[in-house]
Amino acid sequence: MKLEMICTGEEVLSGQIVDTNAAWFADTMMNLGIELQLRLTVGDRLEDLVSIFRERSEHADLILVNGGLGPTSDDLSALAAAKVLEEELVEDTEWREYLEKFYQSLGREFPPSNLKQCLLPASAIRVDNPEGTAPGFRIKLNKAWLFFTPGVPVEFKTMVTEQFIPFMQKEFAAGQATRLYKLLTLGHGESTLADKLSELTLPDNVLLGYRPSAPHVEIKVFARGDDGIRQLPEVVEAIRARLDTAVVADNSPGIAWTVHEMLLAKQNTLSIAESCTGGMLCSQLVEFSGSSNYLHQGLVTYSNAAKQKILGVASDMLDTHGAVSPQTARAMAENVRALGDSDFGLATTGVAGPDGGTEDKPVGTVCIALADRDQCWVQTIQLNNRSRNLIRVLSCAVALDMLRRRLLQQNCLVPYSSIPSTVNNI
């Protein structure tokens, strides 16, 4: 089966938005062991859409078309499909009734522009959209099936998962059985990891891939066929052994998710005090439902006055050591833990830049402390040459990694090859 993707929309072509749908789709196909052959991106011009649909339908077996199903006049996918089929657009009365009921249930009027979304080419087969008002549809053109999907990411992903993949698996030979195992690493560059793993002899049916996705580099171990799947656990263990402390999570969307799950499972509680990360650390945990079970509070004590008044950090400590110091980080972690009577206190204070750096404490200097009921661990990391956002993202990840290692009763201070760090025994 030859699979291609056509992305439409002036805003995708013109770079107003980065095409995350396309990356997600290709990744999803790869996880199924199916290779995308070609991707085209075209703007909102009817004649371009028509000629591209015609041309690609002579090469591919299956084409996923994304975007152009919206209610506005620059959404032209259905019209182009009708034109290339030499058919009329016909109202799908079922979908119209569905939309009318939908707006009724919201107590809102049916916007006239949504009527356009009920118009499909005469021979098209509608594909339901549980997340939005634009239905998808598929048409047969020359040798290919063209499968039209909406551009809104949540609608697109749901339609691909629930409708496109089953259609593809039924209509075309299903791919070989495959399995994917993902290892998330923290604090080591892609080339460092690749060098460490280069001497590993992999079985024929197991492939390695790397995907940098801040704060992690993800290592994907992809097994194809029964043989590959059988050998997968052994390969994963060999990788883990070679990478020592670099792997921080398995098959997880990120370290925050992993720590969230661990805190829930262990029924431990947490309080957070943030300065340079400014609420990001707290927000990363609150993203997941159930975080209220362990999270007592998160305090963004941005000013020195707030550090004193709310957290009780002594003003002479701030004067002597400065707001960005291991001493202040320690006091923040210990005091926020005590304030909530939590099992753990986690604190960050640093220079996120681009201004505010000094010779002693350049931009990217971040002190991170973890306190439990008995002890406190502090380290200072140097995130040189990183953007403000990346400094904050990496600081959160290192803080979470300290807590994760402590929850596993391991040493919570480990070296990261791409992040110089100093352990502060204060």
Next chain:
Amino acid sequence: MKLEMICTGEEVLSGQIVDTNAAWFADTMMNLGIELQLRLTVGDRLEDLVSIFRERSEHADLILVNGGLGPTSDDLSALAAAKVLEEELVEDTEWREYLEKFYQSLGREFPPSNLKQCLLPASAIRVDNPEGTAPGFRIKLNKAWLFFTPGVPVEFKTMVTEQFIPFMQKEFAAGQATRLYKLLTLGHGESTLADKLSELTLPDNVLLGYRPSAPHVEIKVFARGDDGIRQLPEVVEAIRARLDTAVVADNSPGIAWTVHEMLLAKQNTLSIAESCTGGMLCSQLVEFSGSSNYLHQGLVTYSNAAKQKILGVASDMLDTHGAVSPQTARAMAENVRALGDSDFGLATTGVAGPDGGTEDKPVGTVCIALADRDQCWVQTIQLNNRSRNLIRVLSCAVALDMLRRRLLQQNCLVPYSSIPSTVNNI
């Protein structure tokens, strides 16, 4: 001039990396008033590259090719170019000497794999790469110029800026002048906005586009040529007048940025208390450098104990009205403002879901309060049928919009057609 782009590389096609080069290039072209007609993404297969080069060279005048110039065996762009030209690859001795000197100056050996990067098709014209070891080059094929660039973003961007654009402007007629104006809206769906603007008569040289990007729908007003640019301000004002309170920012990356700039300009200070948004509101402001000038503190008082202990919310208020109530939101905003002696206090408390909803207060019920030194405004919004993340994102945006309107000395409580709300006069 018909301009197209061909992106190569398995890692781009397979979604291992999001293609930011492509988005940057299209955006850069658009800012020059030049429209990209088509973008293709192909993997690292020689026969695919050759056939795509041949096919597109019959349609386009100028094709930017990105990627595939690296030292490894899956970098095939130069080989494919030679093949489609039916030429040999020839060593560019000048570039080889340049590389040898370069490695000498680093005190490193010349890696044999870099020799491959000195091989160009016989008729190719080399394009220098000041940032890396792979030269670019251009070839004439059929009616088109193909311009080959490296995939590493910094090398790519430098080559486009310093070499490709001057070549394009010299070789082809320079594009028309263009201008883009962006209006960010909040709380109204794309179709509602389009309906409101459908009766507007636009000049021929001014185009409208919509881009939903949570929490906003962005309206892009694109003017072409001197006539269009002259008429642009008038069109923008007409749009603004029709949309009433829907527009919340002009030419801004988001409402948080706009509020950040306003707080800096007005030298007002702010304290934040969050429950369901969990630090997201604070983090959105801390994203921008200089936020320490106005932000005193952000408290995520997730538990009732934290609301009492840190914010001094009375326990009988929590008992009587509940943590998610206009009364609690008001107390949070007033108390956090007083705690920091800030000009403003902003607070959110709600049910982010997916669990925790009741009949009275279903998932998506969020109470938002804004306090200044004299007054407090409170509203309850209903974000039904939204994900946990979207409930948090929209709550932050509405909170920021209240503050923004107050900073403009406008009524800070306005209706949003896609977000049912109640004003709480308590």
